[in-house]
Structure formats: structure tokens, C-alpha cells
Amino acid sequence: MTTTAPRPSSRPARTPAAAEELPQRGAVGRFWRESFIVFRRQMRMNLRNPAWVIIGMLQPVLYLLLFGPLLEPVIAQLGPGINQYTWFVPGMLVQLGIFGAFFAGFSLIGEWREGVIEAERVTPASRTALLVGRLGRDLLQLFVQAVILVALGTALGMDASVGGVVVGVLLTLLLGGACAAASNALALTTKSEDVMAPVINLVMMPVLLLSGILLPMTFGAAWLDRLADFMPIRHVVDAVRGAFFGDFDLATMGWGVGWSVVLFALALWWGTAVFRKENA
Amino acid sequence: MITARGLVQTFRTGRGRARTDVHAVRGVDLDVAEGEVVGFLGPNGAGKTTTLRMLTTLLRPTAGTATVAGYDVATQAVQVRRSIGYVSQAGSTYSGAFAGDEVIDHGMLYGMSHADAVRRGQGLFDDLQLEGLWRRRPKSMSGGQKRRLDIVMGLVHEPSLVFLDEPTTGLDPQARANLWGHISALRDRKGATVFLTTHYLDEADALADRIVIIDRGEIVASDTADNLKAQVAGDLVVLEVAADDQVATAHERLRVLAGRAEVDGRRVSARVPRAGRAVPGLLRDLGSEGVSLDSIEVARPTLDDVFLTLTGRSLRDAEQPEQPEQPGHPEQPGDPNDQEVA
Ligand SMILES: Nc1ncnc2c1ncn2[C@@H]1O[C@H](COP(=O)(O)OP(=O)(O)OP(=O)(O)O)[C@@H](O)[C@H]1O
Numbered sequence A: 001m002t003t004t005a006p007r008p009s010s011r012p013a014r015t016p017a018a019a020e021e022l023p024q025r026g027a028v029g030r031f032w033r034e035s036f037i038v039f040r041r042q043m044r045m046n047l048r049n050p051a052w053v054i055i056g057m058l059q060p061v062l063y064l065l066l067f068g069p070l071l072e073p074v075i076a077q078l079g080p081g082i083n084q085y086t087w088f089v090p091g092m093l094v095q096l097g098i099f100g101a102f103f104a105g106f107s108l109i110g111e112w113r114e115g116v117i118e119a120e121r122v123t124p125a126s127r128t129a130l131l132v133g134r135l136g137r138d139l140l141q142l143f144v145q146a147v148i149l150v151a152l153g154t155a156l157g158m159d160a161s162v163g164g165v166v167v168g169v170l171l172t173l174l175l176g177g178a179c180a181a182a183s184n185a186l187a188l189t190t191k192s193e194d195v196m197a198p199v200i201n202l203v204m205m206p207v208l209l210l211s212g213i214l215l216p217m218t219f220g221a222a223w224l225d226r227l228a229d230f231m232p233i234r235h236v237v238d239a240v241r242g243a244f245f246g247d248f249d250l251a252t253m254g255w256g257v258g259w260s261v262v263l264f265a266l267a268l269w270w271g272t273a274v275f276r277k278e279n280a
Numbered sequence B: 001m002i003t004a005r006g007l008v009q010t011f012r013t014g015r016g017r018a019r020t021d022v023h024a025v026r027g028v029d030l031d032v033a034e035g036e037v038v039g040f041l042g043p044n045g046a047g048k049t050t051t052l053r054m055l056t057t058l059l060r061p062t063a064g065t066a067t068v069a070g071y072d073v074a075t076q077a078v079q080v081r082r083s084i085g086y087v088s089q090a091g092s093t094y095s096g097a098f099a100g101d102e103v104i105d106h107g108m109l110y111g112m113s114h115a116d117a118v119r120r121g122q123g124l125f126d127d128l129q130l131e132g133l134w135r136r137r138p139k140s141m142s143g144g145q146k147r148r149l150d151i152v153m154g155l156v157h158e159p160s161l162v163f164l165d166e167p168t169t170g171l172d173p174q175a176r177a178n179l180w181g182h183i184s185a186l187r188d189r190k191g192a193t194v195f196l197t198t199h200y201l202d203e204a205d206a207l208a209d210r211i212v213i214i215d216r217g218e219i220v221a222s223d224t225a226d227n228l229k230a231q232v233a234g235d236l237v238v239l240e241v242a243a244d245d246q247v248a249t250a251h252e253r254l255r256v257l258a259g260r261a262e263v264d265g266r267r268v269s270a271r272v273p274r275a276g277r278a279v280p281g282l283l284r285d286l287g288s289e290g291v292s293l294d295s296i297e298v299a300r301p302t303l304d305d306v307f308l309t310l311t312g313r314s315l316r317d318a319e320q321p322e323q324p325e326q327p328g329h330p331e332q333p334g335d336p337n338d339q340e341v342a
């Protein structure tokens, strides 16, 4: 059985494609617009999932209320007059930043599986924008958590300057962005939750142990302290903590800011490369 | 609109000693003119999707060059992307997002305004009979509805060159006919160029000006449907006679018409050139000789017939996976993570 559709022979001139309007916009404007489209799409999907919102909000609260009291005696040993929350909140902040961001990539695997990534990659959108839009979602989540953490910490007696908090949160966002970008890159490289989960655990362990997030590295043996110097995130933690205490020591801040910027730049480059890579 | 020379794609799969090369596309040349509708046919695993992914900049060719809409796919990828639309075989929307939102965002990534994307998207929803599904999630759509949503995604920005990878899989006959109408209209009303893959000769026949057949990564034919079918010696006519003693007469009649005929029980079959013209006379003759029929079937040549003529293999055989050339290592190469869902 054969059905043959009639084929009129006349072929009118083709109408201009929507794409031809594009060059009117500058490259930078286009980049932010594309990033925003991706960001808005991600936010829409996440906000529709109440569990995501509630867990995101609850995380900092639980950490502070349930874990804070546990640390009280430890902080007391650091020396007299050290406010435990001023010491503890920055650690929590960085931990939230790293943990939350590292898991950001998992949702990307689901999107890849459904063909969404390929559909986005076939559009003229900048590959970096495809990544940055997603980072925007992760950074917004982190920012909201940071605000909750700082507000609650202040209510509990944290004593930090506004400037210090701003610098500390900015550093955390930079580090969180780096981790989220790396997580997205890892997701698109492995394309499998089963491969990605152990890799993340493998990375998390030394980070947690050697960064002084929960306990000061200076508590342990000198060799451990030296070893921790090789952990970039330790320097970021030190800088965030320094900022909260209003102690803007040049070396501490220099290392912290330097590492955050370097890690962020590297991760952004890696993430873009993965989105650009054929076969992703 | 499309020019490809010596396109090659070799995938590496497996790791270490289990590593093998999959020669998905081995030197494809293509020329598609503006306003042409080309059907790209081939069995599973022939390399259709891989070719399309190279032409749409999703996959960098291992070797060879291609120009699409006047731009080089390797060095001017962004310009190529701006000029084309692509409907992938695998889907394009997130199951948990609203269909309409996905369409709008996709259009906007092409630079459309929000209002344009809505207007055009909803127009396509109407055209493709997806009315009322704008605020439905793909996970609660039927397979055919999801397929049509993918097509909306690929067409929302009104591309003048469209790549469709098996657009009609999973569509019921009515939806398929409707989509055919829509694809024809793309060309007839908008002057668009269409490059579509399919497994069905009737589909390529209904839509395409020209059919390109690919097998094992190589182009084996490129011609109009009529010319390709003419290479097969006619339409298949199958008669089922009512009584055993009439088989010989029917066989003789068909043999005269076709040159040779085959008998299988009470079924007599032959390839008859231009069966449409020959059958009325055949029926008259059979009637006057007292042969009564239980049934008569006339089938136009299928892709399988054309394929068999061109390659000497039936489509079924062609789908058997090739034995990969393995350097003396018995393990199968399959690392499932390397295999993409095609
Ligand atoms: N990412 C990949 N890695 C390894 N091999 C691949 C990959 N993608 C495709 N292949 C292989 O390349 C060959 C061609 O695949 P392709 O998807 O192009 O076939 P196709 O003609 O589109 O088939 P179908 O009709 O089933 O869609 C197949 O043997 C397939 O297994």
C-alpha cells in the first residue's frame, strides 16, 4: 500500500528564520540571556519539588541546632573568649557549600538520559551558558542556606561583623560554584549515578578530614596540620573563618581567595569543556 | 544545503584489552539541495543517527568534512546550529517539566522572544494535534504524544533546514499521516529543506524527493523512490486459489505474466511489473478458466525488497550485529556506560 501526498511544484522563497534576528544582540548580552533561560528552567523544576525546598532549608537549621551543642566543649579548648558560633558557622557554611554542590550533578544525569542535554547542545546557546545557568540554581540554593545559617547563628549569639560575613559568604559561593561545576562535569563524563557516587565519596573523605571544617586542624599532630596545608579547601575554610572573626590576615585571606578563584576557574573550564565535547 | 565528503565516525568502546573500534560511519558523501526533501533509509545500526549527529554538530567527525547551510560543521558550529532544527531519535524534554515550558525555553535558546515562542509553540501543538497538552508533563503523555512534542521542539524556531531522526516511530496511522502532511507543508509553504531518517519505504516514498540508503556505514543508493523500486522486478502478487486442482492453471497464468511464479500449497505468487495494470486482466482470465480465488494480495516493493536487491541481504540479516574485529580477546567489549542510547 502506498500513499503519495500531492507535491505542488511551486516553492515559495523561504521565510527568514528566527535565528537571523540574533546578531542584533551583543555576545555578552546573549550569554546572560541564555544563562538566565537555563537558570529559570532549572529553578522551575526544583521549586516544583517541595522536598527539595524543605530539605534545603532544614539542612542548615538542623546542623546548627543539633551539631552546634556537640562542639561547645571542643571550642572551649581553643582558648578563652572564642565565640563558638562564630567559629562553627563558617565551617557549616563551607560544608553546606561543598556537600550540596557536589550532589548537584546527579540531576544532570537524569536530564542527559532523557535527551535534554543533547537538545540544548543542538541550539546555538553558549556551552558555558548551559553550565552557568545550572550553577546559578546551585548558588541561589547555597545563598539562601547561607542566609538562614547566618541569621540563625546570629540569633544564637554569633558575633561577626557584617563585612566579615559578606566576604565569608562570597568565598563560600565561589567554592560552592567550583564544586557544582565540577559535579556537573563529572556527571556528564560518567553519565551514571553508580559511577559518580563512589567518586564523590572518594573526593569528599579527604576534604572532610583535612579541611578543618568541623574541628580545627591545629588540634591534631603537627604532621596532620602540614598535610592539611595541601588541601586547597582548608585554606578557604581558614579564610572564611578569618573573615567571620574580622581577622583579615593577608596570608590567610590571600591563600583562601586565591584558591577559591583558581578552583572556580578550573571547574568552570572543565564543565564548559564537557558540555562542548562531542558525544556528551 | 548539505554537502558532506568522506564523513567517518569511529567510536571507541571498552577499555584496556577489551577495547574495540566501532566503525559506525565509513565515508559518507551527501549532497542535498535547498528545498529538497531527502529520506535517509537503513536498517538498525546502519549509521543514520550517527551521520545526523555529525551534520548537526553534536558529534565531531573522525574524518571528512561537511558543510550545512553554507557553514562548516567543525569550524562554524554555532552558525550551523542557528540554521537548523533537529528532532532526535531519543527525545528532548524532561519528563517532569511542563511540555509548554520546555518548548518555550527551547525556542528562546534559539533567540526567539518569549511571545514568539509561545505563539509558534502553541500553533505547532494545534497542527500536530496536541491540543490541551501544553501544561501536561511528558511523563504523563502517551508515546506518540511525546514523539510529537519532540517534533514541536525541533520546529519551534522555524528552521529552514530540518533534520528528523525517525520522526514517526510510535505514531498511530492517523498521526503519522498528519505528520506527513505537516512535513510536506514545511517544504511547500516555507521552502524548508528536510532530511529525515526512516525504516519505512512507504514513508520515504510519500515524503521524499530522493531516497538515500545507508548500510553498514556506507551509502549504497541515492535515487528517487520510483527508480529504486524499478530496480526490484515489480510488485508482489499473491493468489490463494479455492481448490487444489486449480493451482496449476493459476501458476501458468501468473508465469505468463511475470516470467516465473512460485507455488506454496494453494498460494501462488510472482513479481509482476506494474501489477496495477496487469491484475484486472489476470482476474478476467482466471475467471474465464474457472479458477476461483480465496484472496488476492498486491504489494508494492518494500524497503526490504529494495534492500535485498541492492545489497543481496535482507533487512533482517543486515540487523545482525557485525562481529567486531577483536585481537584474540574473548570478552565482550560492552561497557554499557560507553554505549549511548541511540
Ligand atoms: N556512542 C556510541 N559509542 C559506540 N558505538 C556507537 C555509539 N553510537 C552508535 N554506535 C554504534 O554505531 C552504529 C551506528 O549507530 P546509529 O545509531 O548511527 O544507527 P542507526 O542507523 O541510527 O540505527 P537505528 O535505526 O537503530 O536508529 C551502531 O553499530 C551503534 O552500535
Ligand SMILES: [Mg+2]
Pocket: B048, B049, B050, B089, B165, B342
Ligand atoms: Mg538511529
